[in-house]
Amino acid sequence: MVSWNRTLSVVGGRRLVVVLGILYVGLATGLAFTEFTVGTPLGNVLITSLLIAGPGAVLLYGGYRFPTFDIDPVFYTTIAGWCLSGFAVMLVVLVVYSLQPGEVVDELSTVLILTALASVAGFAVGIYDAEAKTRTRELEERNRELKATQTELEETVTRLEEANTKLAESNQRLEHHQAYTDRVLNAVDDIFYVLDPDGTLHRWNESLCKITGCPDSEIASMTAVDLIDDGDHDRITTAIAEGFETGSVQLEATLHTSEGERIPYEFAASRVETPDGEPMLAGIGRDVSERMARERELERRASQQQVVADLGQLALETDDLDELMHDASRQVASVLDTDYAKVLDLDDAGDELLLRQGVGWDDGLVGTATVAAVEANSQAAYTLEQDQPIVVEDLETDDRFSGPELLTNHDVRSGISTIIGPIDDPWGILATHDTEPKGFTDEDVSFVQSVANVLAETIERQQYRTDLEDLVADLEESNKRLEQFAYAASHDLQEPLRMVSSYLQLIERRYGDELDADGREFLAFAVDGAERMRDMIDGLLQYSRVETRGDPFEPVDLEAVLEDARKNLRMKIDEHGAEITTEDLPRVEGDDGQLRQVFQNLLSNAIEYSGEGDPRVHVSAERDGTTWTISVADSGIGIDPDEQDRIFEVFQRLHSRETHNGTGIGLALCERIIERHGGEIWVDSEPGEGATFSFTLPAVGAASDRETGVRSM
Template sequence: MKRGPPTDPSATEDGDSPGPVPCGTGGLLEAADVACFRATGAGSIVAANDAFAQLTGYAPADLRERSLDALFDDATLGSLLRNVERDSPTSEPVSVRTKTDSVPCTVHLERRSRDDTDGGPSITGIVRRRDVTTRSAVGSESDITYGRTFEALADALPDGIIVLDTNSDVQYANPAVERILGYDPDELVGSSKVEIIPERLRQTHLSALQRYLETGERHINWTYVELPGQHTDGHEVPLGVSLNDFTYDGDRYFVGLFRDISPRKEAERTLTEKVVQLESVSYLGRHALESTDIDELLGKASDLVAAALDAEHAAVFEHEAAAPDREALRLRAGSGLDIPDGATASVTDSIAAATLAGDDPVVIEDFESDDRFDGPSLVDDPDVRSGITVTIGPATDPWGVLDVYDTRPREFADHDVDFLESVATILATAIERQGYERRLNETVAELEASNERLEQFAYAASHDLQEPLRMVSSYLQLIEDRYADDLDADGREFIDYAVDGAERMREMIDGLLEFSRIDSQGDPFELVDLDAALEDVLTDLQVMIDRSDAEIAVEPLPEVRGDASQLRQLFQNLLSNAIEYSGDESPRIRVAAERTGGEWEISVADDGIGIDPDDQDRVFQVFQRLHSREEYDGTGIGLAICRRIVERHGGRIRVDSEPGEGTTFTFTIPAAGSR
């Protein structure tokens, strides 16, 4: 078999569009510029392609319903059909009567018993010009037509085609072979196929071919298999291959149709790289949330980056703590490095220096061809040829840099740079969070120490002040008892003021002592029935309730985990306040509970005098009173104790009130089992 260009048909005289595809291979025939038609069983043309119209000189519309007898000079339809019936299919030399003259051609006919369009029998035909000056014997014209048709089709295909004999010698190669593998088809014909097979696979191919010829057993999928081809310049080309075999003149041949699947393989490789990089980012992000050890995180990050980018080295350098003059970087973690952690490297004239000075990552594909840098200078490896560096932290004040270096020149894709920046963002966030947590822990520790000192002071002060107050009260009482007859009205009044002041001071000190002990001397939490706790409080307040003629409506309350003693004190302070500040009317108080998510909201509402909105924050502060002592008794610490108790139980307390419209205190407490 020999390759050659198809004969170009003459052009048509009109501009009609090509006719419909007349047969199943019409698309390939059209691409190869091969004339073809379809006719009824009676010989009336149903459809013809543009190449057939060009050959005859008639417009496609004029060819429809034209009889084949009207087109063929030296053959009748009957004789042709007899040959089709006798030898299906058949090829015959004919003269085609064109619009202007007669053209020597060969017609290849095939009968179909049923046509896909109308269901009746049909005839499909392929017509080729004959070169009468070089035509060989008539008996071989069919072979020539078949060969040229195949050759025209093969020349038009973008896929490579190679025909082999049983010795693996190439008998035919189409032009696409040169585009895909670099071999000239004419030079390839007659040589062994093993030339286009990588050397490592040649013996496998020969053994498999011999086994197939002996046993008929196939060890690969002939319909489609992916195999590498050997390019003339030495590199391998990934190919998608379809194979088949056929017999011609008693000899066996193999035909392979293949295409270069490098773009698809590259897309698959890129997709795989992106998936690996995304998984690495996801894993590192989760680890950053769970880990409190920043050095461990930096170590994992350098290992993941080196593996995901298939690079020789990856390193994390800190800039802020490297040196006072900030002209050096300190190694915090590295992969594939011989440098010990903590070592410093100069940033002068390095990729890191350029990255720190600019706003964008710096990518070097080959240090030898890039005159900006002599080398990375941060990695002690003379074989380093390429690399990427990104900043960790904001460009205006970076914490450090993340470096990747490789010992081979390479092109880094955009997604490689994006991946490295994503890792740097995770590291910057983790470092910033660690700084916040460190400062927060320091602040919390300072506050806890301060609170402990304040509680100790409050306890000591309140405890130590009790004795002087008792002494003052005792001596004032002695004066009153011993010298009462000697004192005038003013003297007795002065003593009463002093005794009352000492008593109020004692109450305030007792309240301060109680306030300071809420956290330090509270009881362990246990399951508390608030209905039972409130019942105890109502019993204790019964005298006050009867004296004020108060009505208290209580809805069912839940069980919660808490300090039973403190929760009883909380209810007692709120209820006594509601009774105390009821105004002129008998107190009407409602206690209710409502579940909201994982906590209970418990409210104590009254119809009393209310609180001005501007004063509602003050009522929870220590010793803050809204009324004079002549109007209402109290030390001004009861609601501050309420808030301290609620906060110890993990809740919040608020007040909703308007002057003259009553007051509602609402506190939250986690539901039992929700923590």
Template sequence: MESGPPSSSSAENPDRYDASSAHAHAHGLGSLLAAADIASFHVRPDGTITDVNDAFTVLTGYNRSELLGAPFSTVVVDGEPSLGSLVGIDGAGGGEDDAEGGENEAGEASETDADAEADGFETGPISTTLSIRTKADTRLTADLHLERIETEGGETRIGGIVDRQPSAAESVSDSDLTYGRTFQALADALPDGIIVLDTNSDVQYANPAVERILGYSPDELVGSSKVNIIPPRLRQAHLDALQRYLETGERNLNWTYVELPGQHEAGHEVPLGVSLNDFFYDGDRYFVGLFRDISPRKEAEQTLTTKVAQLESVSYLGRHALEDADIDELLEKATELVVAALDAEYAAVFEHEANEVTSPDAETLRLRAGTGFDPGDETTAPVADSIAAAALADDDVVVIEDLASDDRFDGPSLVDDPDVRSGITVTVGSATDPWGVLDVYDTEQREFADHDVDFIESVATIIANAIERDRYERRLNETVDELEASNERLEQFAYAASHDLQEPLRMISSYLQLLEGRYADELDSDGEEFIEFAVDGAERMREMIEGLLEYSRIDTQGDPFEPVDLDAVLEDVLTDLQVMIEQSDAEITAEPLPELAGDPSQLRQLFQNLLSNAIEYSGDEPPRVYVAVERTDGMWTFSVRDEGIGIDSEEPSRVFEVFQRLHAREKYDGTGIGLALCQRIVERHGGEIWVESEPGEGTTFTFTLPRR
């Protein structure tokens, strides 16, 4: 039994809790009761009126302000049963004194308020007949329907409906709607299904919405067993649960809300959201079920679940593609995931093998991976007249919902199964150079959602990227192999240069020196000069070969990295350059240098080459050289600055090229390989080197080395 809502807002009286409106609204009845003009009210367990609607004020003749806070006995004829006796609470509704005694001296609610037990409702709502006294002191006979309501705050309220009975002078057709007819009107208007059962599970009432939801008309259901609308697999469990409840009161379901399938008249199941309750009428127990079709929500949940599963599959496949370079294993994983995510029968990946020599009709597709079928010895299939041909030609997704009725294709699917009815085919790779196709097929006619197509395209994209990366890695490995072979040949050349070429040069130099010593008296000045040039040339060639050998072995012959104290390295370098420093009256100024990981001998050579260059190219003034260092973003930045002649070149970086000289040999010695060696050493240590210079303003060489 539902009580109608008051028509006024609860904001008018802060002491009033609009439980009836909230309760009725939960079942979609509040506005319908109000529209039916049914008098309703709310009282505390002590009988104090807390809310009335407009129909109640019209019925009794009192206005709302006169009723709120008054005892319910105000509108009851003397001698009629009190509200307390009706609901089983002693002292409730006893009159004005009771209302005044509803609060104690501290202003707190008495024990008979929210804490009271409305024992009269233990078996359900209460209905009775009594006489209503209006403000004009007239008497009206009415049916009173009472129900206990628990508020959100845990308090107890009693909601009631007053249904006036027609007088002898009134015909039934002219009277207000009776309670039964009101329920009928409300139930007919509800979009949710309502079924009332007796304890034998026989249907006593069904509203029109049941036919829309389950296909059965109310006339078909009333008088029949409820088990007809329960799926056969659940019918015995229902009967057993009902019997157990009647015997023990034990419920095996949440009666407030439970999701159960219903059996449609057409034979299929319908997911339902069901609320259950029981009540007594004329001493008999009945059960009422309120239910609605939740198919749209279930479909949305299933779609969401499918999308999440597909996204997780794409994510997993993407991680697998990054972590594992085995393309065949990736393709097998892809087909397995596609079959599982789409609940399909088959999935396959075919590699397109073009045949430009003969004709396009001779092109084939070679099976690389498949799930759901055994291809046997047939690992290739012709492209012509197949569904894959359309995908390869248009570089577009081909979606087939019913192959038998689809007139776009005369050829078969690539899976040899005559029962294939639907599927999706998508190209793997670019439109200009497709690698192959990804197919998914099912033996049932089905519609594929947009997210299904997006999923297949995402899988095809991951496959294409993995294949392209595999191609790139293969080309890269081939290039690395070629570079390693080239380096090995360079090593061999350097070895030959150090041993085989230097021996003839030593022989040439030795014989020239013998010639000069033995026949010096017989040679004129030109002959002596020619011999001197030849000896000098042989010596310079020897130095260049040794420098080239040293340059080629920077990476391959270097020592393992170890902690290196650069202050100690610089001290050793200055010791080695002591003669040069004293002869040029050079002044070297250096900041404290750090310790880092590196090759000690190569770092020593780096500082020695830079400092010796700074001293050599100082010009006419005594050399002044400054060594500095600073910390920058995980690196040490070193600089070697001089005040010498500078570099007269539009491209200062050319000084790092092998055998590159910027000054005449007659004025400055050297092979032109020292700075190239510096660059290779710095790069081996994970840094870089550059030069800044202005002619006549000095030169600064800057290089970085990792701090780790």
């Protein structure tokens, strides 16, 4: 983790987010141009481009706007880390999804859309996380300031002790300067006091009179406990005794004035002695109202950011949108200390808002109550028209709109409301209300907007997931129909083709002697064409049956499978003088019949395209975690790198039938079989240097591994 953070710091979190946004915008532009040039409908191109470029633009704009966020620049790397985490998580999901039998995400646009959205989701969570960390850091800075203040107080008390010691040593001289000392103490804004063991005020400065509103004569008859709130009396009594016993004491308590005001104070005192040797407790009291207010505000902001982060995490973990909405309503009302919170769901017509979720409302209203979204004086309608949250400090005096019955029936006076989703296509409204007139800070408004953003992103993600699931279901159904069509078409072609071949052979037997050379040649072409057509139909049948007619997966010994394939090709091997060598092959999970077809096709191709020399083929295996990579290498004519992807397409051939036999479906069949096994197949080759076909298969387990060796077949 330290290395990862150091790497992000070197690259620059903000720069990384901007580059990622530019990358997605560039990829969206390039993909749109490519799709448009190949004839993809303009609507599809625009939708795909927007789904990729939109998140990219969000990342680009967000990265550019980093300095305007309330985030310490040191946490820019946190945001970038969340972006990359979202990107990596989505890639892992796609890889895991593609590893399922029969499932594969091979569309670049789909990968770009999903990773772009995941990066934006990570960006949003990173913003919340960085803001929370920034708030925490500010709180830590304040704690350091408090510790510095405490140290200052302790130093002050120490100085007072030293002053008292000097006072005891030179009492006569101090008596002459008593008036001067009184002026100094009275000039101090903090409270200075000296207490007897029973808590009686022995001495004090004018600040105590000014703050409490009590004259000297009244204070002279009071004890320290009399100046403190009733709830703190026992604690103060105990603290005074502790100060005399241990030599020092420090605590916070609430000082009350003659007018009933309550002021939080921090008191620090140390034990001293009078010239007569009597113990006293001398100290100062400092007003900490502002400090405590700042601490409460920091804690509140930290709490808000933590709620946003928690809701963001819940949004990633749950599929229950109503659960998220209810939790968001509860958290908003709790953090802002309001009586109500709600999520309003805008209907498709845009005329009415349903109280989808909320807290504080009368029983039976959630899920049934509605609010008009089009009334001119409706707060909901006004909110839907604004691109900023709406703050109401007192609904009775607000002249922008009036509250609907849902609010007036619950005596609502103040609150915050904001749209969920984009201004041009809102999903609904998130709002919180209170029954008392109330002011809200900018941080409160940002908090509500952040929660609304979490809901909007979750709704968009779930809608996209639903659309994607529907699309996948449609594609699966379409693929099933295509497989059925291919099988039916191929099967139905067999009978007329068989009849054509039979009659051509009958013509050749009965009238072959009566035909001239051209006629016999034409007849031979027709017979050869019918045979090739039959081979192609057989290949198409095999191709269409890979998913539907395959056997269940079970442990398969690849050495036995290779030996069966070699027996099937015995005549071809002997005819070409081929030499096949192999390393020890593993056991894998698969369909032995289909894997036999893969080996047979690859060995046949290696022999067919061996060139002028005798074919030399080597089969090897290498394990990588839970998968095996099987390679079939030959010393043949090789394949141009520009043609290596095309050879796996159905009926694609690199050579004419006059030079090399084949239907052009063998490698396509191999690819589909390997994909059914959750693996992939590829080729490494250069013209004239042979070719190595490699494919991956799932391992059975380490217990079945064998020691590697090389032997000749």
